[in-house]
Amino acid sequence: MASLPFLCLILLVPLLAAAQRMPSFSANDTAWRPADSNRTLVSPQGDFAAGYRFAVWVVGANSTDRAVIWYAHKSADSSPIDAVVADGTSALAVDASGRLAWTAGGNNTAIWSPAMNSSTGTAVLQLNDSGSLVYGAAWSSFSEPINTLMAGQAIPGGGSANRTLQSANGRYTLVKSATLQYGNLMYANISGGGSLLNLTNDGKLLLSGGNGQLIASDQGTSKRVRRLTLDDDGNLRLYSLLPKTRRWNVVWQLVQELCTIRGTCNASRICVPVGADSVSCVCPPGYRNATADGPCAPKQNYTGRGNDDKFVRMDFISFSGGALNTLSDSGPWMKKQTPQNLAECERICRQDAGCVAFGYKFGGDRTCLQYNRLVDGYWSPATEMSTYLRVVSSDNDSNPFTGMTDMIQTVCPVRLALPVPPKQAKTTIRNVAIITALFAVELLAGVLSFWAFLRKYSQYREMARTLGLEYLPAGGPRRFSHAELKAATKDFSDVVGRGAYGTVYRGELPDRRAVAVKQLHSVGGGEAEFWAEVTIIARMHHLNLVRMWGFCADRDQRMLVYEYVPNGSLDKYLFAGGGGGAAAAGEENDNSSSSEQQQQQPLLDLHTRYRIALGVARAIAYLHEECLEWVLHCDIKPENILLEDDFCPKVSDFGLSKLTSKRDKVTMSRIRGTRGYMAPEWVIHREPITAKADVYSFGMVLLEIVSGRRNYGFRQESVGSEDWYFPKWAYEKVYVERRIDDIIDPRIAASYDDAASVATVERMVKTAMWCLQDRAEMRPSMGKVAKMLEGSVEITDPVKPTIFCVQDD
Structure with missing residues (x-):
């Protein structure tokens, strides 16, 4: 701002030692002038301050994170008092009659005064802990909002100009607490057709009607400072001040597409x-x-x-x-x-x-x-x-705004030629003979065509039964030819992942859809895994399961066509170095390129990790309990959990899945899965496998999500100590030493500062401990695991997991 108003309410960090802090301002105090830049009016708890004209207060770690929540302004609109008017002769004072006024010039002309003044000389100007500047019992700054509303402050619903929320630059207005306007043009409104009701002390933004519909919340405590601001870019945002870092965090914004x-x-x-x-x-x-x-x-x-x-x-x-x-x-x-x-x-x-x-x-x-x-x-x-x-017409500028599919040319030019008219001298017998011959040929052609159709249909039916295609649902995945996928992947040049069962390439279909094409290494070795994924994934329809769009079965070629998940696998975001640890070596990373693995990945906060864990739990519960047949994944690990642009998880890689009846147990001819995530019944007793094997693997992944470290790498680091077993170490930290902070990923420890975060971490750790029980019957089902993470069921203290060992072959 080129010119600042005389009185600003700004969120406060600890004031300089040289500043004169005042709890109130009254007639007993000397007049407040521009030269008194070190005089500040401070709220009792020190979160808010009011200063004269050029006073500057800072929120957070640097001076760019300031937040002016109110300033003295003209009565007709929200524009501040110009600094030219508020020159060096101006002063703020309370006279003997109790009138508070900001005057300027030699004739002491009032350039600003509260709308209502006290009739006695006992009224004082004070700043409350809510951020409200009050004068006596008659006037409050909350009654004259500018562009910011604090918790508990009434949201203006229209009417007089000084009751309208307006951006600081004067270009945007919140009208009737429901719509945003640029001048007279409306460009956004509150979802659901309602209007804003209020911002509560615990960070909930409510809509009017009934008991108040919740549209935003930062899930914090009532001691945190929050504000609702109509910013200069025209967007209405809800901010929350993080207690530790003293920085603003955007919790909600009305307009998602800024353009x-x-x-x-x-x-x-x-x-x-x-x-x-x-x-x-x-x-x-x-x-x-x-x-x-x-x-x-x-x-x-x-x-x-x-x-x-x-x-x-x-x-x-x-x-x-x-x-x-x-x-x-x-x-x-x-x-x-x-x-x-x-x-x-x-x-x-x-x-x-x-x-x-x-x-x-x-x-x-x-x-x-x-x-x-x-x-x-x-x-x-x-x-x-x-x-x-x-x-x-002569313009030849390049056009970057292309993207719609061109219209297909459906009308083809056909050249027609009329035959030469026959001679009129034709006998009746010849005409009858020609007609009879044509009829006979058509009848024979029809019989032969019908016979060929029945034969081909029988061959296709037998082939479908042999390959398992009869199990694919109607309107299911498309069957691609090898030539189509070769063109889509640019001759299989863009490798984005390699694994034990195949190589994954990135491609683009003619309709501009990005896909991930998994090519099995060999027909013989990958045949069972190929048809397992086709028959299983074609039936699966869930938000957190990867979607298969088609397959290829040309001769010895076996390929699967998946949706392309851009953010790659979870291990790149959890572990230092893009996965880290020996457990990541040789594992399949669908939809992730080598170049992407070299880049620095964004850090997942606690809330995002919780959403990922809950989405994976719901997907596995869907496989175990909501499908007609019982589907075991058998290889749940961070490498097989892919992340969308918004970090929505998708479970992938069904190459090791097992499909059977829910009443039966599964006996595997060989150990399947990845070391470090296999349940004890796989490794020790070779007992029949149930859905509880996937529950154990999920529990190990859940501990890795919380701690940000690889369980297999943890055991290698701890060889020679009694803490070599990852679940045992986590259990003792939480339930014996009561030091839950030690298992939290140190990279997100700074944001782990409120009761809601503590409850979330405890719920995730308790759930993981129950999933990691050595006896399968003691582990909960995946449906119950999802409810435990949601907080809809009570979680009792778990039993300490028993140590078991995986021997190398």
């Missing part, structure tokens, strides 16, 4: 998202930067007669639509048409010399928008719109 906020970019520019928290404003093809941050201008101008221009197609681009895509508030620069097709929409724009572009929505409703100006352009696949920009 849909009106006024984000200047006229003629197109807003393109950059990550999740920033945008870029670029010029469309055929336009150039007139100024550094100003509007774009055409590189060349066309005449408008329609003979020297062309239209450049920009997919997923819309102008003047906003987040709500409404046409009623578009203004004179856009007009809606209802043509018969795309060609007519283009013709209408070409006939109008003032039409600079037109938009067409390929949705069957024939929506055609004619633009006279380019305003509020933004890129988003949700628009379902293509914009055709009018430029000169």
